[in-house]
Every structure is written in C-alpha cells, then in structure tokens.
Amino acid sequence: MKLLFLRYISNRSIGESLRSSILNTGIYVYDTPESLEEKVFYWFNEDEDKLLETVLIGYDSKERRITEGWIGTAEPVADDSLKIVIGGIKPLREEQIREIERLYVNASKYKKNLKDVKEYLFMRELPQDILYDILYDLKDSCVHNSKKDKVFKGDYTSLKKDDISFLVKEMERNLNPLAQRSYMAKRAIGMKKPDECRSEFQRDKDRIVHSKAFRRTVDKAQVYSTHKGDHYRTRLTHTLEVNQIAKGIARSLRLHEDLVEAIALGHDIGHTPFGHEGERQLDLIMSGKLKLCKDHNPENFGGFKHNYQSLKLANYVEEKYVECEGLDLTYQVLEGMLKHTKIKKCKGIDCDTCCNKCFDIDEFLIIGDKEKLYLNQPFASTLEGQVVAWADEIAQRGHDLDDGVAGKLVDINDLKEELKEYEFMSPIVSIIETSLDQIKKSKRELVDPGELLRARVTPKIIRLFIDDIAENSRKNMDEYLKTHEIKEDVMIDSELICFSKEMKKIVDKLEEVINLQVINSQEVNCFDGKSMYIIKKLFQAYYNNPKQLPDHTLRRIQRELKDMNIPTVDVRKGKKRDVDREILIFKGIICTENRKEDFLKQKTFMRNIADFIGGMTDNYANSRFKELYNGN
Known part of the structure; x- marks a missing residue:
C-alpha cells in the first residue's frame, strides 16, 4: 500500500x-x-x-x-x-x-x-x-494477532511419564535415547486423555488418515496429470512411498515409527490441485505479485506454500471436534510436516527481498504457539521429522525416474551413458548395467522388458540411498550422544539425518539430469501451463463474484471476522445494496473510515479463497472451471 x-x-x-x-x-x-x-x-x-x-x-x-x-x-x-x-x-x-x-x-x-x-x-x-x-494504535489491534482465541483448553497440552500407560511405555522402551516418546508429546489444546494402547503419535497418525485433506490427495497430481493414466503417481501414492521409506530408516535407527508415519502421512495434505504449478499460482496471488483484474490492488497476504498450508489444514481447517477447530496434533508432528521442505527466514523488512522463499507463519498456524515449532532452525528438532524430510527427497528421486521412463521421457540406456561421464555416478551406472544384464540373460519369456527394468532399477537406487543415509545418520547420532547431555524433552539442534557427502553428490546430479528430461519436457510444461491458467481463472471468478463461493467458505469468512469483532454483512442473506458494498470492501476497491478493519476483511476474504482452491482435487478444480466458464 x-x-x-x-x-x-x-x-x-x-x-x-x-x-x-x-x-x-x-x-x-x-x-x-x-x-x-x-x-x-x-x-x-x-x-x-x-x-x-x-x-x-x-x-x-x-x-x-x-x-x-x-x-x-x-x-x-x-x-x-x-x-x-x-x-x-x-x-x-x-x-x-x-x-x-x-x-x-x-x-x-x-x-x-x-x-x-x-x-x-x-x-x-x-x-x-x-x-x-x-x-494506527495497535495496542488493541488484531492486524498482527488475528490468531483464534481458544475458548477451550484441555488438561493434556503437556504430559508426564505417569500419564502414559505401561503398554505404551513398553513399546517405546527400546528406542534410541534421541528418539521422541509419548510423554514428550505437546499439543496446542490437548483435550483427549492419553490412550491405553496407542502412543500419542499413533493417535495423530489415525487422525490424519481419517481426515478429508488426506483423502483428497488420491486425486492430486504429483508431476503428471492423473488423466495420463492410472500408473502414474498422485500425492497419495507418493505419500505412501515416503511413509514406507521413512519407516525403514526409522526402524534402522530405532526412532519412533509412529511419529515418522504421522509426519509422512500428513506432510503433503496442503498441496494444491495440479502439483507445484497450482501452488506457485496461489503464491503469486497471495504474495501480491499477480493482478487478478483491473480493479485489483495486489497486496502481500503472507504467500502460499504447501508445507505451511498442511499446518493450517491440520491445525485449523479440518473439522473433528465439537469444542475446537483442527485435529489437535502434537507440535512434533506439526513441525515435521512444516519442515519436510526446509523453511527459510526472511532477512529483509518483508518478503519482497527473499524470492518467495519465506512465508508468514502467523497466517497458517492459527491455533498454537509458533515458538514450539523452533522456527529459528530450518530443519526439524526431532530426528523423526528429519527422517521424513530425507525420505521425501529419496521418494521424489525414485518416482521422477520411474514415471519419466514410463512416460518415455527418460531412456534408461541414454541415462546410463550420460551418467558414465561422471566417475562419482558409478554406483547408479552399476545398478542400471546389472539390471540390463539380468534381463538380457533371463530364461523366461518377458511380457514387458521395459516394465521389468523399471521395477528393478528404481527400487535398487532407493535401497542405495536408504542404506547410505541410515549408516551416515547412525554415525552422526553416536557422535551427538557423546557430546550432548540428553534431557527429558529431546530437542535436536543439529541436522543429524543426512546423506554422506559422496551420496549427496550422487543424489543432486541424478536430480539435475532427470529434471532436464522430465520437468522441462513439453508434456509436463503443457500440463503446468493449463494448471496455472485454471487456478488463476478460478481465483478470478471467486474474487469478482464471491457469491459463487460455497456456503461453507462464506460462513468461514463470517466466523473469522466475528472472532476478530469485525462487523460484516451476510453475503447470502443481506440486502443487495449492503452486500454489494461489503464485496467492494472485501476486494479493497472502497474503504471505510476504519482502514484496519477493511484490511482484515480483504485479507480474510483472499485467504479463504486460497484455502478453498488449495483444497480442491484435480477433478473438482477442472469441473468447477468448466461450470464457471461454460467449458471454455
């Protein structure tokens, strides 16, 4: 402004x-x-x-x-x-x-x-x-503190060892000293008594699996459109692969598998339809870098990033309890979900100087204490959270290759020849050559040699990565235990889970080579271009005429303004003149004498449109686009 x-x-x-x-x-x-x-x-x-x-x-x-x-x-x-x-x-x-x-x-x-x-x-x-x-005099202002006041707070925000059942303690008895345990669990609300048979983190895992946001990942693209075929990965299949890899690493290191699973299953629930291009488009709008129409004055409302949005969905948007919003997950799970993609702190006055790599946490953590997310460090403060971040990286490298070969964008033989130019890539070259040789020497009649090659190469590469990260991380953990005193609440201030230097070099080069062939391909970019267009047009439609928003989104806007003691007009039931004026305030086209309230109305309106579009599946976004624009 x-x-x-x-x-x-x-x-x-x-x-x-x-x-x-x-x-x-x-x-x-x-x-x-x-x-x-x-x-x-x-x-x-x-x-x-x-x-x-x-x-x-x-x-x-x-x-x-x-x-x-x-x-x-x-x-x-x-x-x-x-x-x-x-x-x-x-x-x-x-x-x-x-x-x-x-x-x-x-x-x-x-x-x-x-x-x-x-x-x-x-x-x-x-x-x-x-x-x-x-x-303005901000002593009583809610511009910076529009976080929801909790009208309910339970007795189990923090736990003691005595709160945990004998059975759960026994399940956690043989964990590494650096692993998390149920009595360390902390929640923003904590209204449910600890379970006799389930660890605190298993309860979180169950809540995530039964959430609407998790179910929607079945129809959200990873890289390829789901219309391309059933064999390409969606957000859900990617999530299951991350979960499997993370559990394998956690078991090898004696970390808490329930916590690893909860983070892995929830890490991508904040993804938009159409993969990262949908996310980029929403971020351009919410960071004030895209003009929607002639009358639109773009403002920075905190940006949009899928890992931050995962936090908001779990913490606030999901409906499960009568007493409060959200799933009331532990801070350990929330932090792991947030930091599966490394967060970056802004070094400037605001986000205009950091290339969209930092986002306003207060726009996403609506209920709770951001101090418990340890935002001063870009990696998770639990080893379980660090494991999921690297498992996500491993899964991405695996399915970029696998889907690239399936989509005929990557040729295994060409890839092998290209990687031969780099001596340090010999472990990957060896896997490909061994697999090719085994298939060539097979004595049975192969129905689809290419399919078998994919099924041999990708898992072996993933296994190579898992073995390296487990071995290297175990060494780091042993050294850490020698030099640090372990307290009741384990908070790790170093990135102990990581590849060896040699393997990190291999992983980075493989990503670079595959990205040139897959991510930059015509097919993927045509899909991204269409995705960008649909997301922008959907936002324009809802911005220009909020009456096209569903009732639950309009009710959420009203409720959030009411929680901030800001008077508003019911868009569905108000008089036409009042509604039209309220919509102009929402859009920032006209102002009242109370500029502070005008700004909060505009921000709440824009953020709820982003939440609604961000929660759509690919099919629903396509159908809404066709409905709003008559299929054109």
Missing part, C-alpha cells in the same frame, strides 16, 4: 511553522515544488478518492535522527496544482516514530535509505502490516 511522506527539518523555521499550523488549525498546507508537480498530479490521480495517507517526518539535522512525526490525510487543492492540504493530523507515538526510523535507515527493500531521497515529498510502497503499525 502506498504512503506519502513529507519530510521537514524539525530544528529549523519550517518545523516551527508546521507545528504552529497543526496545533492551531489541525491542518497543514504544503506548497509543492514545481519540479514535483507532475509526480504529485500522478500520485493523486492514481487514487480514486484523491486522498493519500500521509506521514510527516520531523528530522533533526544536528542530532541526525527523527525527533517527531505526524499522520494525516492529504488531498490536492482544486484550483491550485501546487498546493496540498493535509488534514486530520495526529501526532505519532514514540514506538511508531521508531518504526519509521527503522525504515529510514534500512536499505534492504528500498535500494537506498529514506534519508538519501533528495525530495522532501516522496511516495513509498509499504507492506500492510508495517503501514498499520505506523497509521
């Missing part, structure tokens, strides 16, 4: 004149320099109401710092193109002034500091959250 800055020297006569005018009349008339006349005309005419939120900065040239600040609303004088009237002026609090000062000296977003701008009148586009810090 754009903000007009008027800078003045507070320790000179202009500062005295400005203060006197404000204190006496509540307004200030600024004479624009002729050199800025064209810019000022453009700034005001860009805004429909010809009103601009304005910050007046009092800069002390001797002390070289901002000593005072004011906020107001500027508008041009009708018969004088060089005069601007700033009214409704109020002084800024000390903490608001310091927020401006932070922008004043930080060049990471603005290329040069505010103090290096030569003009005394200039525009800057600020993230909404920073803007509201400056413009």
Whole structure:
C-alpha cells in the first residue's frame, strides 16, 4: 500500500511553522515544488478518492535522527496544482516514530535509505502490516494477532511419564535415547486423555488418515496429470512411498515409527490441485505479485506454500471436534510436516527481498504457539521429522525416474551413458548395467522388458540411498550422544539425518539430469501451463463474484471476522445494496473510515479463497472451471 511522506527539518523555521499550523488549525498546507508537480498530479490521480495517507517526518539535522512525526490525510487543492492540504493530523507515538526510523535507515527493500531521497515529498510502497503499525494504535489491534482465541483448553497440552500407560511405555522402551516418546508429546489444546494402547503419535497418525485433506490427495497430481493414466503417481501414492521409506530408516535407527508415519502421512495434505504449478499460482496471488483484474490492488497476504498450508489444514481447517477447530496434533508432528521442505527466514523488512522463499507463519498456524515449532532452525528438532524430510527427497528421486521412463521421457540406456561421464555416478551406472544384464540373460519369456527394468532399477537406487543415509545418520547420532547431555524433552539442534557427502553428490546430479528430461519436457510444461491458467481463472471468478463461493467458505469468512469483532454483512442473506458494498470492501476497491478493519476483511476474504482452491482435487478444480466458464 502506498504512503506519502513529507519530510521537514524539525530544528529549523519550517518545523516551527508546521507545528504552529497543526496545533492551531489541525491542518497543514504544503506548497509543492514545481519540479514535483507532475509526480504529485500522478500520485493523486492514481487514487480514486484523491486522498493519500500521509506521514510527516520531523528530522533533526544536528542530532541526525527523527525527533517527531505526524499522520494525516492529504488531498490536492482544486484550483491550485501546487498546493496540498493535509488534514486530520495526529501526532505519532514514540514506538511508531521508531518504526519509521527503522525504515529510514534500512536499505534492504528500498535500494537506498529514506534519508538519501533528495525530495522532501516522496511516495513509498509499504507492506500492510508495517503501514498499520505506523497509521494506527495497535495496542488493541488484531492486524498482527488475528490468531483464534481458544475458548477451550484441555488438561493434556503437556504430559508426564505417569500419564502414559505401561503398554505404551513398553513399546517405546527400546528406542534410541534421541528418539521422541509419548510423554514428550505437546499439543496446542490437548483435550483427549492419553490412550491405553496407542502412543500419542499413533493417535495423530489415525487422525490424519481419517481426515478429508488426506483423502483428497488420491486425486492430486504429483508431476503428471492423473488423466495420463492410472500408473502414474498422485500425492497419495507418493505419500505412501515416503511413509514406507521413512519407516525403514526409522526402524534402522530405532526412532519412533509412529511419529515418522504421522509426519509422512500428513506432510503433503496442503498441496494444491495440479502439483507445484497450482501452488506457485496461489503464491503469486497471495504474495501480491499477480493482478487478478483491473480493479485489483495486489497486496502481500503472507504467500502460499504447501508445507505451511498442511499446518493450517491440520491445525485449523479440518473439522473433528465439537469444542475446537483442527485435529489437535502434537507440535512434533506439526513441525515435521512444516519442515519436510526446509523453511527459510526472511532477512529483509518483508518478503519482497527473499524470492518467495519465506512465508508468514502467523497466517497458517492459527491455533498454537509458533515458538514450539523452533522456527529459528530450518530443519526439524526431532530426528523423526528429519527422517521424513530425507525420505521425501529419496521418494521424489525414485518416482521422477520411474514415471519419466514410463512416460518415455527418460531412456534408461541414454541415462546410463550420460551418467558414465561422471566417475562419482558409478554406483547408479552399476545398478542400471546389472539390471540390463539380468534381463538380457533371463530364461523366461518377458511380457514387458521395459516394465521389468523399471521395477528393478528404481527400487535398487532407493535401497542405495536408504542404506547410505541410515549408516551416515547412525554415525552422526553416536557422535551427538557423546557430546550432548540428553534431557527429558529431546530437542535436536543439529541436522543429524543426512546423506554422506559422496551420496549427496550422487543424489543432486541424478536430480539435475532427470529434471532436464522430465520437468522441462513439453508434456509436463503443457500440463503446468493449463494448471496455472485454471487456478488463476478460478481465483478470478471467486474474487469478482464471491457469491459463487460455497456456503461453507462464506460462513468461514463470517466466523473469522466475528472472532476478530469485525462487523460484516451476510453475503447470502443481506440486502443487495449492503452486500454489494461489503464485496467492494472485501476486494479493497472502497474503504471505510476504519482502514484496519477493511484490511482484515480483504485479507480474510483472499485467504479463504486460497484455502478453498488449495483444497480442491484435480477433478473438482477442472469441473468447477468448466461450470464457471461454460467449458471454455
């Protein structure tokens, strides 16, 4: 959102004149320099109401710092193109002034500091959250804390050893000292008493398997469209493969298999229809980088990323309990789901400087304490979470090759010859050559030699990866135990689960070679292009006419606004005039006197559209697209 800055020297006569005018009349008339006349005309005419939120900065040239600040609303004088009237002026609090000062000296977003701008009148586009810090008193604000207040909190948010049954303790008795155990489980709500026969993490696994989000993964593409054939992987089949690989590694290292399974089964429930291209399109919209239509003013609402969305679905969107939203999973499972893809912390003022690689956790963790997700480290604080992250990597390398060969995008013989150019790839070359030789020497009549070759090569490569990561991780764990004291709550601050350096090099090269042939193929890119188009058109349809949204999405929007004490109009039952006006506020086209509430309405509206589209299966997204656009 754009903000007009008027800078003045507070320790000179202009500062005295400005203060006197404000204190006496509540307004200030600024004479624009002729050199800025064209810019000022453009700034005001860009805004429909010809009103601009304005910050007046009092800069002390001797002390070289901002000593005072004011906020107001500027508008041009009708018969004088060089005069601007700033009214409704109020002084800024000390903490608001310091927020401006932070922008004043930080060049990471603005290329040069505010103090290096030569003009005394200039525009800057600020993230909404920073803007509201400056413009409004946020002591009672919910702009930053729109997290849902829990009306219910159970007795089992944290457990003690005595809470766990003898049977469960026996099941966990032989685990590695670095493994998680049921008594370490922590939940945001924790209303259910520990089970006599199931570990805490098995309960999480069961909740995930019976969730709607998990069932939908059966019809969400991995890389190829599900229309291509039944033998290509979907999100569900990929998830089952990740689960199998992760369990194998966990058993080898004596880690908690129930926790590994829960994380593995839940890690991809936040994926959009049509694979990563659907995710990229939603992220462009939710990070303010894609204009949906002429009247749309893109804003950064925290982005969209499937691992963060998995967190939101499990933590808030899924319906299971009368008393609360979500599945009430343990933080150990939530963290593992979030970090199966490494998270990156933003180093700039906001996400515009980090290439869409960080996202606003507060937009996704609606219930709970983000401190318990250990966001200061990009990898999971449990070894079980680290295992799933690498199992996901192994599964992806396996099925990229397998599906590539099945789709005739990768030729095994050509791949072998290409990999021969790299001496360090000899283990993979050896697997391919051995498999080819075995098939060639087979004494039985083969129905489909190509199918058999795939069935031989892919599992052997996966086995190679699993053996290496298990052996290397076991060494790392043994060394860690020698140098660290193990506490009651095990929190690992090092990435102990990983490939050896030699194997990591092999894995990376295999990914590079296969990606060139599969991910960059015409077939995959045609599918991605169509996917991108459908997701964008669906969002446009719901943005332009929210009445096309299903009742449950509209009810969720209403409920979330009600939880923040923001009045809203029922889109289904309200009077047409009121509904039309409310929709314009949702879209950010018109504003009321309460800009803070307007912003929250807009954010809630956009986020719920993203949630609805993100939860669609491929078939449902296609059918909705045809229904909304008459099949065109």
